[in-house]
Amino acid sequence: MNNLKNTVLITVVLGSFLIPFMGTSLNIALPSIGAEFTLNAILLSWIPTVFILANAALILPFGRLADIKGRKKIFLYGVITYTFASFLAAISPSGILLLIFSFLQGIGCSMIFGTGVALISSVFQPKERGRAYGIYVASVYTGIFSGLILGGFLIQELGWRSIFLFNIPFGVLLILIVLFELKSDWSGSEGEKFDFIGSILFFFIIIALMQGFSSLTTNLGKFLILAGLLGIFIFLKYENKIKHPLLKTSIFKNRVFTISILSILIINLGTTSITFLLSLYFQYLKLFSPETAGIILILNPLSVAVLSPFAGRISDKIDTRIIASIGMTITTIGLFLFTFLNENTPLEFIIFSLILVGTGLALFSSPATNAAMNSVGKKIYGTASATVSTMVFTGQVLSMGIVILIFDIYLGNAQIIPQYYPLFLKSANIAFIVYTIICFVAIFALILMGKDKAISLEN
Structure with a gap:
């Protein structure tokens, strides 16, 4: 059984590494992509947004389908789709086609993230999950900081297309592991109709x-x-x-589950755009290379990757409300510091703020996931896992949506050139103010979360 647990964890960890690697590499590559295809600020921002959008729109349906047809099966289809889309994106001849292939990548990603936490929950006991979730969260943020460092290096030395090609051998390896090492499909709702x-x-x-x-x-x-x-x-x-819905709404009667997933949505809404905004800030205003920008931005996900396993283990022993509330508070303080960003902001101030946000994210993420998954029964692990991931990607979509809206108001269709730098900074400041306020409100919801028993939703 331990071998099975380790294989499942390795499988989910590898899949969870590739997706954020792509996302953060893509953020670093945006100036290069924009220059090659002559894209304005709004169209450029849609390239990472459609990737997130596909996840937010499809992750719940695929999570439900995984409960019916098998979690391993949907995970495998996701890896195949993601790997093929990476190849297509690498050979894109235009910005519009890159948008389409980025959306296709997001479809594959929705299958992977819609089943990852459910696979972990299927083989690990409740008292072991905090540690496993901590490793899972660490893998996500390892992918993020690897994207910033390795992705920045690849873009600078080999061009932006190399970040898509990087995914292909790892995707093939993951397909082989799933095909030959995982024998069970772990479906909890066999025979039910798909909505x-x-x-x-x-x-x-x-x-x-x-x-x-x-x-x-x-x-x-x-x-x-x-x-x-x-x-x-x-x-x-x-x-x-209907008898077999996509989402059994009675799941939201569980206060722990509901507050956990809403807080997951909020913290992703508040933090997703940091990399996007600072990548543009460093490369346009500070004239840093993509590699240099990546080295600085790594500090945020590195903090999460290092601290998440520790936070996960603690959440197996201590009330998750306490740890998650502290994490949300620290994140909110970090976001507040970014509201002071300007052309002369010391690099040390930005680095401190990045580490602060990363520390808060680490203390929040695995305890919140642990609280959500332990509050439901095994029959709906796929749906619950997909709901958690839906909140992650919906938060990311809303975060980028806020940026796009603010850019539309202050920059319009203008490219980010020196004469528009003040408007870019004003847009970034307003975005960080909005994120700070929203996360501040979430602190109190976490404190009042309370404790509810798991619900199985057998009927």
């Missing part, structure tokens, strides 16, 4: 809200927001009526 209508509704709700949020200043944007909100109402009514 296609609910999945389609959910997909279009996420698309409408994201597109509407990013163009909120236009009439179309307002219409899409209203359509998305109406869609949520219709979706929830529909899900409550």
Whole structure:
């Protein structure tokens, strides 16, 4: 059994490493991509956004499908899709095609992240999961800082296409491990029907809200927001009526689960855009190379990677509310410091703020995941895992949506050139103010989380 646990953990860790490696490398590569394809600030920001958007829109349907058809099977299909899309992105002849292939990568990623935590929960006992989740979170942030360092090096020495090619051999290795080492599929809801209508509704709700949020200043944007909100109402009514819904809404009666996933959404909303904004800040305003920018930005995910296993082990023994609340508080302080960013901000100040945010993330992430997964029964691990991951990527989508909206207001279609640097800085400052306020509110929700027993949702 220990060999199986280790194999599953290694499999999930490797898959969880590749995705954030791609995401952060892509952020570093944006100036190079923008220069080659002559893209404006808004279109450029959509390249990482569509990757996140595909995750947010599809991760819940794939998580539910994994409960029905098998978690290993969906994970494998995800790795195959992601690897193939990486090859296509590497040979993209235009910015538009790169957008499409980035979305395809996101589809594969949604299968991987929709099942990763569920696979861990399927083989580890509740009292062991904190450590396993800690290692899982560490792998995610190891991927992030590897993307910043190795990705920055690859971009500088071999060009931006090399970061996509980097994924391919690791993807092939992961496919072989899953095919030959994992024998079980770990499906908890065999025989149940898959909710296609609910999945389609959910997909279009996420698309409408994201597109509407990013163009909120236009009439179309307002219409899409209203359509998305109406869609949520219709979706929830529909899900409550059918026998085998995409999302069993009774899961949200569990206060621990609900507050945990909402706080996961909020902390990702508050921190996702840091790398994007600072990458542009360092390369445009400070004239740093992609490699230098990556070396500085590594400090945030490195802090998370180092501290997450420790935080996970502690969450197996101590009330998760305490650790997660402390983590959210430290993150909020770090975000507040970034609101003072300007052309003359000392590098030491930025480094300290990055480490502070990373420390807070480490103390929050694995305890919050542990709290959420331990509050539900094994029958719905796939759905619960996908819901957790949906909150992660929805938070990331909203985070980038805030940036896109603010860019639209202050920069419009302008490229980021010296005459517009003051407007870029103003946009970044406003974004960090918004993130700080939202995370500050979440601190109190975590403190009041309380303790609920697990719910199995057998019916």
